[in-house]
Amino acid sequence: MITPETFDELQQAVRSVDRVRVRGGGTKNVLSADATISTEKLSGILEYEPSEYTFTALAGTPLKDIAAALAENGQFLPFDPPLVEAGATLGGTVACGLSGPGRFRYGGLRDFFLGVRMVTGDGRVVFGGGKVVKNAAGFDIPKLVVGSLGRFGVLGELTFKVFPAPATWTTIRAEFPDFKSANAAMIRVAMSQEEVYCLDVEPTGAVSIRIGGLGDAQAVRTDRVRSLLDGAQVEISTGEAEQQLWNDIREFRWVPNGHSLIRLPLNPGQVETAEKLLAPQAGPRRYSVGGNLAWIAWSDSAAADSLLTACRELGRKPLPLIGNWSGGVPSAEAGGAFETRLLDIFDPQRKGDLVPS
Amino acid sequence: MSAEQFFAELRRIYPADRLLTGRAQLAPYESDGLTSFRARPSGVVLPETQQEVIDTVKICHKYEVPFLARGSGTSLSGGSVPIEDGLVIALNRLKRIIRYDAEQRVAVVEPGVINTAVSERAAVDRLYYAPDPSSGPVCTIGGNVAFNSGGAHCLKYGMTSNHVLGMKVVLPDGTVEQLGSDSLEGSGPDLTGMFIGSEGLFGVALEITLRLLPKPEKYYTLQAAYDSLEKAGTAVAMVVASGLLPGAMEIMDRLSMDAADAAIGAGYPKDAKAVLIVELEGTSDEVEAEKPRLHKVIEESGAYIIEAARDDEHRLKIWKGRKSAFSAVGRLSPDFIVQDGVVPRTKLGHALKEIDKLSEQYGIRVANVFHAGDGNLHPLVMFDGRQPGGLEHAEELAGEIIRLCIRLGGSITGEHGVGLEKRAYIGEMYGEDDIEFMQQLRRSVDPLELANRGKKLPSAEAPALTSVGAHPLEKQGIISRE
Structure with missing residues (x-):
């Protein structure tokens, strides 16, 4: 594995390898196990101007460092990335297109990613997007590489938009007698004007709702959210315990040993069907982002094919991230003509393909 | 053939x-x-x-x-x-709303659907489509997609591309493809995002899946008058530093106020050099809690008149003045060019001073209206097209303003797109290799x-x-x- 320390070295590295496979923090072993290039030494925040709401950092910068720098100025990453404490990097998070539960409020990683300097699969340095919060010039290359799993090349320098962090957080966890009523409550909250940050449902019938904002309003806002919950039993958390609750969710501490972690996009109308399909064999799972995303723990002893079949029935492509997964990476399969024609320019030799086409 | x-x-x-x-x-x-x-x-x-x-x-x-x-x-x-x-x-004529699903908060529309028609359809469920270009009652979603249109509320909610989840498109050779889906989360590269803002170069969108948001329960809009443009700019920085996240922050200079006054009798303070509009929005309790904080910041920023919208009607009046500014400039000048540059927010004051200098140097009046929250300037360069060389002279000045934005680390366009107008400048914002790369993508x-x-x-x-x-x-x- 080559570990470049400068942008030039990164370019050299891409040109010198036959297969472009990148490892950042190595937190998603399914995708980085056979890496040929490490971004470990391409780390650091290059520019951060709090009053601009933007920063630029190298791809190998750990999210932890970024979160800390932002927190010092009362700001945060509104897309709420996972695996921060585990050591995930900015570049890896972009390549996998990962946002966390808090993306429900303002948008996902794609919505906060403004500019990129990267090395294409054929070793060219390209800049796309901009460094200001608003820009309509050029093709939106930053968006293209979100979730691309390194297939267009290696990310070098990334510019993001950030927001001021809410002063206080409150989480309301409601227990419903069954999944169906929990799911109905989730939809009610999603359609309400309560502007919640996180909205997650668990198969047990638990709904977790996170609100944020000024301390003065939290008590009233909590009551208003409760009024949407049909008198369900609720537990309210604030302060450090509340932070810990969401940290544990984002760090996937709920995934048992001997399980792989799979990410699966959904739409809220599919959640009940997904649960029916998954329940017989899946391990613990969460329906996050108001029913737009499932995180699934899949036991090593269960057949990967059963999960793949369920995903196909839902018309969705799963992305395995962590564990001894043996079912391939459907999210990395070749797409249609538009994608192919773009790849023909970015990576004509398909050095970055995970799945041989 | x-x-x-x-x-x-x-x-x-x-x-x-x-x-x-x-x-x-x-x-x-x-x-x-x-x-x-x-x-x-x-x-x-x-x-x-x-x-x-x-x-x-x-x-x-x-x-x-x-x-x-x-x-x-x-x-x-x-x-x-x-x-x-x-x-x-x-x-x-392709103006069907093919699917409207309030529970999933999505609408699938054809490209000819008018921007505001989406919010009208969703109003019954208190949902709306967030991007609000001023031409909203006329412009189409297909056009918004092609140009990644913005509006006054981009600071908080972004532009068109932040509200499109998927699309059915026809590529320039007739190949039909589905990009993205109806989920907020994607899998694989974000092809939808790449297609949006390509100004029609990648093909035609046939069906567009839009994300709908719950309508903010409450708006709180205030308008503050300043005796200098710089103070208004500083006020924006102070609001940002306070940790508040307003839905919109807009500044108008004296000339734009004069225009709006002439057109619709907006009634701006006669001696003000700049007005700042700040709008908070959200749940009523949150907005109530934010109000005193906003007032404190604005008072400290040196505003000498602060006027808060009393009710919806008053709010709309404030916005009407702002939104009328562009066409109103037509009252001050037979012709004008609208610019759309972006500068880093911290360089707003500097940019405005430079524009002022250029305006004097060229002997051309420039009115300034801008989305201050995201550094998006809209200088209105006034000229008389009947004068020989009038347009060319104005375009030269407009070009200088674009170059100023590039120099300050910004963009040649925030929301109007490059189109025909700014093709000469895109090569100055991006390197030669980057432009060549974009050409290759297009040709591929x-x-x-x-x-x-x-x-x-x-x-x-x-x-x-x-x-x-x-x-x-x-x-x-x-x-x-x-």
Whole structure:
């Protein structure tokens, strides 16, 4: 594995390898196990101007460092990335297109990613997007590489938009007698004007709702959210315990040993069907982002094919991230003509393909 | 193969009233919101179904005829000016809302659906479609997608691309594809995001899946007057530093206020050099809690008049003044160019001083209206097109302003797109290699360069500058520029 320390070295590295496979923090072993290039030494925040709401950092910068720098100025990453404490990097998070539960409020990683300097699969340095919060010039290359799993090349320098962090957080966890009523409550909250940050449902019938904002309003806002919950039993958390609750969710501490972690996009109308399909064999799972995303723990002893079949029935492509997964990476399969024609320019030799086409 | 054969094939799809070739019939399609540019297409088709669009694109590809897909023609960058002798595919009749799902908060629409029609459809569920370009009552979602349109509320909610989840598109050779889906979360590369803002170069969107948001329960809008533009700029920085996240922050200078006063009697303080509009929005309790904080910041910023909207009607009046500014400038000057540069927010004050200097140097009046929250400037460069060299002189100044934005680390366009107007400058914002790379991407998707040829990227072909003045709809007060 080559570990470049400068942008030039990164370019050299891409040109010198036959297969472009990148490892950042190595937190998603399914995708980085056979890496040929490490971004470990391409780390650091290059520019951060709090009053601009933007920063630029190298791809190998750990999210932890970024979160800390932002927190010092009362700001945060509104897309709420996972695996921060585990050591995930900015570049890896972009390549996998990962946002966390808090993306429900303002948008996902794609919505906060403004500019990129990267090395294409054929070793060219390209800049796309901009460094200001608003820009309509050029093709939106930053968006293209979100979730691309390194297939267009290696990310070098990334510019993001950030927001001021809410002063206080409150989480309301409601227990419903069954999944169906929990799911109905989730939809009610999603359609309400309560502007919640996180909205997650668990198969047990638990709904977790996170609100944020000024301390003065939290008590009233909590009551208003409760009024949407049909008198369900609720537990309210604030302060450090509340932070810990969401940290544990984002760090996937709920995934048992001997399980792989799979990410699966959904739409809220599919959640009940997904649960029916998954329940017989899946391990613990969460329906996050108001029913737009499932995180699934899949036991090593269960057949990967059963999960793949369920995903196909839902018309969705799963992305395995962590564990001894043996079912391939459907999210990395070749797409249609538009994608192919773009790849023909970015990576004509398909050095970055995970799945041989 | 000849033009005759080309039109013969089109006639197999379109009855005579939907295939326009007469001189008078073509006239309305010769220009758009940027009236300085004009070109005559060879024909205009008015498809009513997606299949007709697909078939038309295939015929264009077969005969190698360049085409332009067009909505309402409100582009301010010349994006919907036709290609000389090319075909215009006018999409206004594809205006079905195919799916509306309140529980999933999505709407799937055809490209000819009017921007505000989406929010109107969703109003019953207190949902809305967030991007709000000033031309919202007229412009189409298809046009918004092509140009990644913005609006006054981008600071908090972003532009069009932040609200489109998926699309069915036809590529320039007639290939039909689904990009993205109806989920907020994607899998694989974000092709939807790449397609949006490509100014029609990657093809035509046939169905667009939009994300809907719950309508903010409460708005709180205030307007503050300052004795200098700089103080208003500083106030924006102070609001940002306070940790508040307003839905919008807008600044107008004296000249724009004069224009709005003349047009709609907006009633701005006579001695103010700048007004700042700040709008909080959200749940009523949150907004109530934020109010005193905002007032404190604005008082400390040196505003000498602070006027808060008493009710909805008053709020709309404040916004009407702001939104009228562009077309109102028409009262002060027969012609004007709208600029759309972006600078880092911290350099707003510097940029405004420089623009002022340039204005003096050129002896041309420049009114400034801008989305201060995201550093998006809209200098209105006034000129008289009847004066020989008037337009050219104004364009030179406009060019200097664009270069200033690039120098300060910003962008040549925040929300209007490159179109025809700014092609000369995109090569200064990006490096030569980056532009060449974009050209290659374009040619890979569209080797014949048929789709909206001559836009967005530097190119030899450009329609001549032939006329100036306000857009016909603007003159009628139907649309306004933002």
